[in-house]
Amino acid sequence: MIGNRDNSTRRNVLKTVTAFGAVGAVPTISTASEGGRNVGGILEQARKIGDNAGQDARQNYLEAHDMESTYVQHQYFAEEEPDDISAQAPSGYCIQPTSCDDPFIDATLSLVAPMWSDYYIADLSVRYKYMKNANVYQGPEPPDDLAALIWQQNRWELRDQQDIPDSTNTGEYTEWDEGSWNEEGLAFHVDSYKRAADSGNTTTTGPPDEYEWSMSLGVAAYVVPGSEFEESDNINAKYYYTWDTFNIYDVGVAFPWAVDITATGSSNKEDLQTEVDETTLSVSLDDV
Numbered sequence: 001m002i003g004n005r006d007n008s009t010r011r012n013v014l015k016t017v018t019a020f021g022a023v024g025a026v027p028t029i030s031t032a033s034e035g036g037r038n039v040g041g042i043l044e045q046a047r048k049i050g051d052n053a054g055q056d057a058r059q060n061y062l063e064a065h066d067m068e069s070t071y072v073q074h075q076y077f078a079e080e081e082p083d084d085i086s087a088q089a090p091s092g093y094c095i096q097p098t099s100c101d102d103p104f105i106d107a108t109l110s111l112v113a114p115m116w117s118d119y120y121i122a123d124l125s126v127r128y129k130y131m132k133n134a135n136v137y138q139g140p141e142p143p144d145d146l147a148a149l150i151w152q153q154n155r156w157e158l159r160d161q162q163d164i165p166d167s168t169n170t171g172e173y174t175e176w177d178e179g180s181w182n183e184e185g186l187a188f189h190v191d192s193y194k195r196a197a198d199s200g201n202t203t204t205t206g207p208p209d210e211y212e213w214s215m216s217l218g219v220a221a222y223v224v225p226g227s228e229f230e231e232s233d234n235i236n237a238k239y240y241y242t243w244d245t246f247n248i249y250d251v252g253v254a255f256p257w258a259v260d261i262t263a264t265g266s267s268n269k270e271d272l273q274t275e276v277d278e279t280t281l282s283v284s285l286d287d288v
Contacts, residue, residue: 039114039121040169042067047125047216055108062112067121071110072283104129106213109237111283119159121169122149122235123220124281129211130196131204138211140192146240147174149221150185152255155233157183159222169220173198176219180251187251187259188219192241237281 042065050058055071062069105128112121124147130139159167161181168176170188173195180187199214223235238259253259 037065037114037116040171043112043121043123043169043218043220044171047218050108050125051127051213051216066115067112068115069110069112070283070285071108072281073106073108074281076105076107105239105241107237107239107281108216109235109281109283111235111285119222119224121220122151122223122237122283123169123218124149124237124239125216125218126190126192126239127216128192128196128214129208130199130214131202131206131208131211132197132199133201133205136205137197138208139196139214140241142193143242145190145192145242146177146187146251146259147190147219148180148185148187148238148251148253148259149219150236150238150253150255150258151223152233153183154226154228156223156229156235157226158186159224167222169218169222171217173217174219177251180253182253184255185253186221187253190217190219190239192217232284232286234282234284239281 042062046058046061049061055073059069059071105126108125110121110123110125112123114121126147128140131137132139158164158181161167161183164178164181164186165176168186168188170176173191175189177187177189195217196214202212204210204212234256236256238253240259251259
């Protein structure tokens with residue numbers, strides 16, 4: 001949980017950070033190492049701890065590394081059996097998350113505050129139910145999914161729009177979509193299939209309700225308060241789970257949850273953020 005991070009000097013800095021027109025006021029800091037800290041490595045280890053011991057343990061790990069945080073977590077599923085067999089893989093494993101009996105996708109959106117700096121980290125971690133042994137795999141399938149981090153213009157700003165890769169954190173299973181950036185957020189391609197398949201063999205080959213969670217993948221943006229910032233201003237996340245032949249080639253984002261996709265192939269996708277309700281992936285400093 002983000003505590004009393006701001007002394008009077010820091011509060012004044014946060015309230016006077018300008019928008020991108022004066023980006024030089026915000027120092028560019030390498031995501032690889034900041035004052036001897038491997039921020040990307042800390043985030044990745046925190047995700048692993050969240051997978052194994054829960055999100056409170058993840059918060060404790062971040063706090064031990066001078067990074068306080070708040071988060072919202074939701075598992076996506078529906079209460080009814082799929083009506084359309086096309087929503088299932090041939091074996092009967094449900095691949096359309098909001099038409100499945102059991103939670104299939106577990107998403108956690110965090111707002112992380114490194115105590116040594118004036119920026120924040122919007123971090124989205126996602127994991128998936130799957131089953132795998134030497135001969136069989138059941139879980140997410142290609143093509144890539146899409147994740148987006150979105151905020152209101154002038155309320156939050158990317159830390160350095162002149163060097164977006166240095167203001168984002170991705171990994172082996174995620175990639176920033178270079179055409180998606182605008183002043184209200186950005187999108188990432190997500191290889192959910194490879195993340196689940198690389199998580200190793202499971203201990204069960206039983207029915208889907210006995211399948212196991214994969215390790216998490218994550219995307220993050222390094223952000224600073226904008227010229228009109230208030231502590232109640234949200235950072236939102238949206239996730240598109242895709243299946244069948246669905247090739248995304250143009251993406252745009254807009255506050256609060258708009259993601260415009262131009263694609264080829266079948267439009268088989270599940271939008272896991274559609275309205276403000278108990279499934280909303282949204283965080284702010286005012287959440288604490």
